[in-house]
Amino acid sequence: SKCQLARSQALRASARSDSFAVFIPECKADGTYTEVQCHNQTGYCWCSSPDGIPVSGSSVLHLRPNCT
Numbered sequence: 001s002k003c004q005l006a007r008s009q010a011l012r013a014s015a016r017s018d019s020f021a022v023f024i025p026e027c028k029a030d031g032t033y034t035e036v037q038c039h040n041q042t043g044y045c046w047c048s049s050p051d052g053i054p055v056s057g058s059s060v061l062h063l064r065p066n067c068t
Helices: 002-016
Strands: 036-039 044-047
16 A cells, blocks of 8 residues: 555665654555654654645644544
């Protein structure tokens, strides 16, 4: 799936570099993106559509956004 491919590419990129700036998406078992995505190094989380599009205005720092 698109999510699983993006996740595997991000994991490879983060393993290759010293940079912690790589965002690693979280995927559901069916291959879609989870409702909440987080960039662990920056502390930001946001709501995501099933196809990985961030929901505008949903990004929050050090909190879990309400994506319902």
